[in-house]
Amino acid sequence: MSDLLERLRGRGWRLTSQRRVVAEVLDGDHVHLTADEVHARAAQRLPEISRATAYNTLRELVSLGEVIEVSTDGRAKRYDPNAHHPHQHLVCSNCGTIRDVHPTGNPLADLPAEERFGFTVSEVEVTYRGLCSSCA
Amino acid sequence: MSDLLERLRGRGWRLTSQRRVVAEVLDGDHVHLTADEVHARAAQRLPEISRATAYNTLRELVSLGEVIEVSTDGRAKRYDPNAHHPHQHLVCSNCGTIRDVHPTGNPLADLPAEERFGFTVSEVEVTYRGLCSSCA
DNA sequence: TCCTACAATGGACAGAGTCTAAGTCAAGAA
DNA sequence: TTCTTGACTTAGACTCTGTCCATTGTAGGA
Numbered sequence: 001m002s003d004l005l006e007r008l009r010g011r012g013w014r015l016t017s018q019r020r021v022v023a024e025v026l027d028g029d030h031v032h033l034t035a036d037e038v039h040a041r042a043a044q045r046l047p048e049i050s051r052a053t054a055y056n057t058l059r060e061l062v063s064l065g066e067v068i069e070v071s072t073d074g075r076a077k078r079y080d081p082n083a084h085h086p087h088q089h090l091v092c093s094n095c096g097t098i099r100d101v102h103p104t105g106n107p108l109a110d111l112p113a114e115e116r117f118g119f120t121v122s123e124v125e126v127t128y129r130g131l132c133s134s135c136a
Numbered sequence: 137m138s139d140l141l142e143r144l145r146g147r148g149w150r151l152t153s154q155r156r157v158v159a160e161v162l163d164g165d166h167v168h169l170t171a172d173e174v175h176a177r178a179a180q181r182l183p184e185i186s187r188a189t190a191y192n193t194l195r196e197l198v199s200l201g202e203v204i205e206v207s208t209d210g211r212a213k214r215y216d217p218n219a220h221h222p223h224q225h226l227v228c229s230n231c232g233t234i235r236d237v238h239p240t241g242n243p244l245a246d247l248p249a250e251e252r253f254g255f256t257v258s259e260v261e262v263t264y265r266g267l268c269s270s271c272a
Numbered sequence: 273t274c275c276t277a278c279a280a281t282g283g284a285c286a287g288a289g290t291c292t293a294a295g296t297c298a299a300g301a302a
Numbered sequence: 303t304t305c306t307t308g309a310c311t312t313a314g315a316c317t318c319t320g321t322c323c324a325t326t327g328t329a330g331g332a
Contacts, residue, residue, distance in 0.1 A: 014277095016279065090251075090252070101251045103247045110243075111237060112240060115239065117226065117235050119226055119235075119268050122266045123266065125265065127260070130259065136256050150297095155310090186311060188289095
């Protein structure tokens with residue numbers, strides 16, 4: 001994630017302390033925080049940061065392709081910094097824990113032409129659900 | 137869908153006019169209405185029906201396994217009455233149109249044991265995204 | 273150092289969904 | 303048929319998530 005800031009600067013992103021802490025909070029594997037969680041953690045380091053700024057920064061990171069927006073439960077969207085390694089998600093139906101997973105196969109190839117209804121299909125999103133070891 | 141009411145009665149569901157119109161509204165293929173759309177259509181037939189009742193009835197139909205809850209866009213959840221025929225969804229990224237599709241293959245088998253992190257995986261949800269013929 | 277365009281703030285607002293207290297009614301009992 | 307009662311419905315307040323806007327602040331170039 002440290003090179004994220006480099007990449008952003010390279011794209012002409014104005015680097016502010018707020019944007020820096022938001023980017024820092026989104027560092028690591030299997031990170032899937034909600035916007036409010038991102039804001040709360042950012043506020044631990046930079047108490048003045050506003051909710052709107054957290055939301056704005058997340059939206060920009062998503063549109064820059066640096067972070068993926070995931071909504072696995074119809075509640076708050078979650079933000080996944082693992083945007084440069086294609087993956088899918090495994091979600092615990094009980095506690096909501098999310099893990100990044102890498103299934104084999106290519107689900108796009110599994111959708112026959114007669115099942116495409118004239119759509120130009122470009123993306124597939126797969127969500128596995130079940131119980132994690134703690135909840136089982 | 138007409139036998140849905142039979143099944144519900146068989147389960148001891150108290151059959152009210154409100155529940156009947158909600159069930160009737162959810163009839164057909166490729167039906168993916170939001171809760172508010174369900175309420176609006178139900179209200180055309182039964183003007184007094186309240187929003188809370190529409191929400192309650194949908195929640196019950198979901199927990200009875202008669203209707204599937206789908207959230208393809210992080211906005212309002214949609215309700216899919218096609219619960220007894222396993223299928224996945226194809227969504228237009230532009231206009232939001234949803235179609236039921238039937239991919240070949242078994243995505244559950246594509247998740248190797250070492251990628252399951254101790255989870256008991258029971259379900260897979262696949263969402264194909266792209267542009268429909270009108271939006272392309 | 274100074275400027276200024278871009279970013280941050282905070283509070284109002286909006287959409288989706290839940291909750292509650294009070295009123296109503298379906299369906300079994302008599 | 304009428305009565306009774308617990309389940310169902312209602313309206314509106316409330317919560318949660320997210321967006322918008324007018325104002326204030328500041329990063330970074332000249």
